[in-house]
Amino acid sequence: MRSFDRFAAIDWSGAKGSRHRGITLAMCEAGDAAPRLIEPPNGVWSRTAILNWLRTQAGERLLVGFDFSFAPPFIERRAYLPGEPTPDTARPFWAYVDAACDDDDLGAASFLHSRRGRHFYLGAADGPKADFMHFRRCEAHFNASGGGKPSTVYDAIGAAQVAKASFAGMRLLHQLGRDVPVWPIDPVPPAGALVVEIYTTIAARAAGLRKGISKMRGPAALDAALTHPAIGSRPHDRLDRYDDHATDAILTAAWLRARANDIALWNPTPLKPEIARTEGWTFGVV
Template identity: 40%
Template structure:
């Protein structure tokens, strides 16, 4: 296993796949080595908001200053592959590796503003039928799971990655995220597809870090004492910044603390090594390797 660098900063990024130009759902929190609590970072838009392109530029700017950065994003870095031997079963000539998947998403979503990825499940897309786009579960829809999601299920289950509607959907955010990864591929180490480097991006799952602390994640932002309990479980001092009045803000802060805490654990970095599927499917940072069962 490649030993990760000593990072100078850790960013927890609560992502959004929304089509809106005003992305209140994107929040960024930052902390440095030590135990000081993470703090929210304002974006360059009015009200301190971010768009997706702003986040990309921010992490690249930080790296240009020489900062060694570990950035965590809460979207799926890839789709299930091992279960069917393909990301999109039945698609002739479809992508076979993660970087090919990101390029495929970029190609079919090209021209959509601010990395929006919804074109993949719209009419005319060659893979639209793989996605749950609206209404009741489509006939024949299979809730495919990556190996890391199955392993994570021992503590808490991620939402289906091919579901692209409702407040709980992670599908649209993951498509936008794959467009981001396509742009980062030659400028950052996308773990676990690449060994960690001075700029490393990893997939995070905030609810996992909350559950690991023994705290109920439901509307956690309304319970400051529980927020501090999760921070303490990840070696952080109590939160001391502006109120965490949304789930997105709380998730960003808690994820930054979890990243800092987990980054020093060799077992976290080596977990995907025993799961060959991780080479195509990715891995959630902090999920232990296991022999998972079905949901």
Template identity: 45%
Template sequence: MNAPRFRHFVAIDWSGAKGARQKGIALAIADAAGGPPVLVEHHWSRDEVLGVLRDELPSDSLVGLDLGIALPHADCGAYFPGLDNTPPDAPALWHLIDELAAGDENLGANSFVAHPAMRPYFRDGTDTGEHFGCDGAEHGRGRFRVTEQAQAAMGCKPYSNFNLVGAAQVGKSSLTGMRMLHHLRGHLPVWPVDPLPDADSVVVEIYTTLAALEAGRSAAKAKMRSYEALNEALAVLGSPPVERSGEVDDHTTDALLTAAWLRAVAPEPERWSPAGLTPAIARTEGWTFGAL
């Protein structure tokens, strides 16, 4: 792979929150030619982000999405063990989610998790489904992908995408993101579900805590809420500072730092060939870029 071919590095902090627009979505871009990462200032909707990625993305972009691109599969041998016609791979999973949530506006996924066939696999605000875990899985916290186990080994504390409860849960944002990935089929490949293209743009899954760890932060202090803290982390990555000061929300700092991190580490071949990534895992669970 010729990693340095990327000319733009885009990081998107995603959100599964209800509503037409989400305060939790932030989009930042770093130029391969250098300079500080730049925030695209806008009060985003998920549909608008989809439109940018599908129709307005600069060429040769490496796009990092802060969400899980698939559900656990390897632990139970299926996304939904016991379900007839459980999807065989990630694109089929994305299609199913979009199909069952087709009536939800702004790429919402509430109808998917509320569907009688799906509800037993998730933990929501009222109950924990009987299939939230499976034999050999960690029932208390739910099921995890192989890449999330790799994240944990690096000092992170990942959450199951089957968990829809709590401030730190990622299930809702991941499911809405999977709807977006379905709508991007034929427009943007998603590594490693799709092979890495020799040219043009590609989407990868990111976990902003990994970027923070490599920028000198601890997992417990991965969130930065001032430009001063952000610029200290950017300096560790060799990036020029953002010329601002004072308080800022952590969605903004997550996006800015991770765009600079993508620029710094994408040329490293080992990032594209982690030890746990097999063809079967790539096809079903995907991987988090940077989880080694």
């Protein structure tokens, strides 16, 4: 265990292009002040700008959560992309993905499209969707414990898909290198910043939002979640605009602060060393 002074949650995007209104960064300090949104350079965040911002925070006592999958499933089939000669641990796999992509702004759509039907589902022409539904041990455990139906990084179609964002995120993690450790793929460092994977739905459930209704689209709903006893935050400063990206990031940053000292979240029973180095784990799944 170690302590942090600040907590950040980043609502991520795998969309094409280099400016993404879906990317939102919220941050708070230790205590109970509500998280605030961090204004992006030039008005809209890019993935590269998030990478550059994170590099500047490397020496800070900062816990950062990203809402994408840090690796594809490995344990279930003993390979990330069966039949393709990929590395067998997360960090080398990130390098593999990055080297295969020339998309703008750390995008990874080309990686998925060039492998559609073999590894990724992008529509009915690729065959039965059920053939692509493979999950990491973290997702399988979360689902089995009643957490809900998880997404898979092999499903790249539809509003709920996480594939494009996750592979774009893997490119970011590769380019970040060792500047900021990534839990649990790396051990928790004694000082400096640390990156963890988050799932905003976990924060929403902790804040009392019931299953199936996890979005907060107005100030009253956001404050009700922030001031819930499990979150322990003061109400937020009014936003210019309310959307899922902003409210998810604000609430999840406050949830990270509330749970950062929970030993059980850093030591989930199902998390074995092989899972940690190949698939990673979502902070908050126990």
